[in-house]
Amino acid sequence: MRKMFLKRDWKNIKDVFLDNNEVLLNDNYKDFKIELVYSPAVDVPFTFGNEVFLRITDSLNNVYEYDVVFTSDYEYMYNLISDKFTQFECDYIENNAKTVLQIKEELHKxxxxxxxxxxxxxxxxxxxxxxxxxxxxxxxxxxxxxxxxxxxxxxxxxxxCEVNACATSQLKIAFVLKVVYDKELYRVDDYKNIYDYAYDNFNIARGTVSNWLKVVDNFGVLNNETGFYSLDDRLKNFSITQLILVRGLTIEQIEQNNITSDMTTRDIKKIVADELKLKKIASTVTTDTVSDIPENPEDIEELYADCDKADVITDSNNQANNYDVHSFINPPVSNDSDNNVSADNIEKPTAVIDIQGGLTLSDEQVKYLNELFKSYKDKDIKLMIYVD
The missing domain is CATH 1.10.10 (Arc Repressor Mutant, subunit A)
Structure with a gap:
């Protein structure tokens, strides 16, 4: 087999290298390109005796490099480079040779x-x-x-670490407080409601208790055997803060809006605010309703208050009528005095849209109706229009 590079070419090889800091020894030696390259970490001129790279490139343009000391002696350099290539060839055949990129990745790792x-x-x-x-x-x-x-x-x-531990602890507290609420265990200590019980004993504010109970009510799964709650698996990676932000939505709405636990608080607030705006528009539309909706997506508490009231007609959160924490959300339906009809027998509509005659439905209202229709797939829907 022909040599990698010949002695008669050695002087020219050295001259080219000294001029360019690199030289091609062979462009096709056993299907490999062989080069010598000088690329020091510190920019200093090359002198014989310095380390250089023996660069080997395969037919797929994968690059492999070995350190060699470049001297002016042909016999020494030929034997050194031949030995390095033989070592490389064995590794290459056994798939053990590492490219420059692989070595860099390993060093970075x-x-x-x-x-x-x-x-x-x-x-x-x-x-x-x-x-x-x-x-x-x-x-x-x-x-x-x-x-x-x-x-x-x-x-x-x-x-x-501390925030995650705190968030996990808060969710555990929320689950246990819900059991205290469900079983009215606060009455054992002569408290009339869960709020006073939580504040007096644990310094937990009324609003926090309300948020936590809402979270468990919407997203908790009750184990009938133990009587305790756990978080729905679909939301298992959500923090208590994120769950509070989405407490006005159903799990289906969370999934439909592609809300995930890796989102920032700002992004979640924006999506939730848009969804709650739509819910508010769909439930109580008048000519000036839209102007009453807060423009700033950060300020969603007002939207939550309005949309909690709207749960009476949208029934999106499936709250029980006797749920004290948000008793104003689903007040019991009054008896019809004229017809003496029991409240239990009154069929509440799934959604109500109030709109003045002469107006057309907005894009938000059309979107809401389309989403509503899709959510009741394969069910008969009665669309009734009343004119007062």
Whole structure:
């Protein structure tokens, strides 16, 4: 077999390399391209005796590199490069040869793992300091924290752990409070309602209790055997904060709007606000209803209040009529004094749209009706129009 490069070409090879810091030794040696390349980390001129890359490129343009010391001696260089190529060829055939890209990825991965271990070490030390107040735990941290990014990462990771633990704890509390509410266990301690019980004993505000019970009522799954709740599997990755944000929606609406647990609070608020605006428009439409809807998607509490009242006619949350936490949402239907009809026998409509004559349905109203029709697939729907 012909040689990789010939002695008679050696002077020309050296001259080309000295001029360009690289040279092609063979463009097709056993289907590989063989080159020498000088690419130092620090820009210094090449001199014989420096390390260079023996670069080998296969027919698929995968690049492999080996370190070699480049001298002016032909015999030495030929034997060195031949040995390196033989080593490469064996690895290549056995699929053990690593491309430059693979090596870079491995080095990057190793660096990330090294950095992660450092971060975990200093986070553990910071946790120990917080738990004990012993400043000796911070001895190794001070130098590491001289770079602001390192300090920021440590504190961010600490806060994430604490917030996640707090969120998990809040959800557990919500599940247990719901059982106390369901079984009226607050009365055992002579409390008239769940709010006073939660505030006096645990300093939990009325609004927080209301939000938590709403979350469990909408998204909790009751285990009839134990009498306790757990979160619906479809929302298992959602935090308590995210669940509170979507408490005015059904799980189906959450899925239809592609709301996921990896979304930011801002993105979730925007989607929820749009959905609640649509619900408000669909339930109580008048000529100036739209102007009453808050424009800022961050301010959704007013929408929740209006849409909670609208649950009477949309019945989207399936609340029981005796649910004290939001008793104003679904008040009992009054008896019809003229016909003496029981409230239980009154069939409430699934949706009601009030609109003045002479107006056309808005895009939001049409969208709402289409979504409503689709949600009752294969069922008969009666569309009735009343004129007062």
């Amino acid at each position: 190793q660096e990330l793992e090294k950095q992660q271990k450092k971060e975990e070490k200093h986070l553990d030390e910071f946790n120990n300091y917080i738990a004990t107040g012993d400043i000796n735990f911070l001895a190794d941290c001070k130098e590491y924290w001289q770079e602001k990014k390192n300090l920021a990462n440590t504190l961010k990771n600490y806060l994430l």
